[in-house]
Amino acid sequence: MVIILALLLSLLGxxxxxxxxxxxxxxxxxxxxxxxxxxxxxxxxxIPAMIGIFIIDYTDTAILKWFLIVVIILHWGFQAFMEWKYVEGKKYRLSLLLIIVGVVFTWGIFFIDEKLTQTTFGEELNEMLDVVEVSKIEILRAVNDENQELSREQATIIDQQLIEKFSSLPSGMLLKKSNSATPGIDFIMMIYTNDRQHTLTFSEEDIRIEDGKYFILDENELIHLIEGEELDWEPASF
Structure with a gap:
């Protein structure tokens, strides 16, 4: 999407x-x-626009969208004012038209991107499981032991009510599909059905569901649920 936006600005120029x-x-x-x-x-x-290009969070599409819209309005708005004041003719009208075209196209690009890439944890989980009943969930998490060395703990969930809780409570968590997401292995969740095993790896801001990678746009309800439940943790065996 960044390439498309860069092409749009070049085309306007x-x-x-x-x-x-x-x-x-x-x-x-x-x-x-x-x-x-x-x-x-x-x-x-x-100068502020160039600084913004280097410090802006490109994963936050709302900030990126408004950053580009403000740059377009400031650049061509200032140009239109100077043309109106110092240049004969009606060239300033073209600059005003370019503002409208730039804003509309920028808004449209982000709208289409949102429709194509945004999803929820529940939608992706349902697609992965395909309505097959879950028999067991195993969770592996990274912790620091008493010597401040990294170790792994494991919890196993077989209670159906708790399994349903893990399936339903985080279901509304907003995700954005992106190959640039880099899910860590702070948490690994293995979901077992009758015929296969499904793997999720995630950290606070990113998650991998099977082969798909996503940015987490909301609070990470999955981690909140894991930390809020009184699960039986023991040293990892896998």
């Missing part, structure tokens, strides 16, 4: 130059009396 030259040939804010103010203003907008 190309349209600005090509259509602008045909629309008002010879009129350029860089050659007007406001050229110095335009350079300074553009630099003031560019």
């Amino acid at each position: 190309v349209l600005d130059r090509l259509i602008g030259k045909k629309l008002e040939p010879g009129y350029d804010v860089m050659k007007s009396d406001g050229s110095v103010k335009y350079r300074v203003g553009s630099l003031i907008i560019l």
Whole structure:
């Protein structure tokens, strides 16, 4: 999606130059009396935008969306104002149109991405299990022992009410499909059905369900449930 957004911004820049030259040939804010103010203003907008590119969390699509929309509005909005004030003709109208096009397309790209990639833990779990009854759940977690060395603990769940709890309570947890997610092995959950074993590995912010990798967009209800239940933990045997 980042590549698509970069292409969108590049396309807006190309349209600005090509259509602008045909629309008002010879009129350029860089050659007007406001050229110095335009350079300074553009630099003031560019520096925070460049800093934002390096520090923004690209996994948070809401922040990324509004960051891009603000950059588009500031850049072409400032350009439209300078063209209106210092350049003859109606070139500023193109800049205003590019703001509308940029915002609409940015919003649309994120809307489509959300529909294609966002899901819930319950939806993915149901697809994985395919309505087959779960007979047992084994959980492996990483802990620090009394010597502050990493070790593993194991808990086994065979009570059907508790199994149902683990299936239903975190079901609304929002996930985002992404190959760039990096689920750790803080927790490993093995779900047993009559015919096979399913494996989930997860940390606070990422989860792997079979071969699929996801960012966790909500609070990690699965970890909260594990830590909230009084499970019988013992040294790992697998």
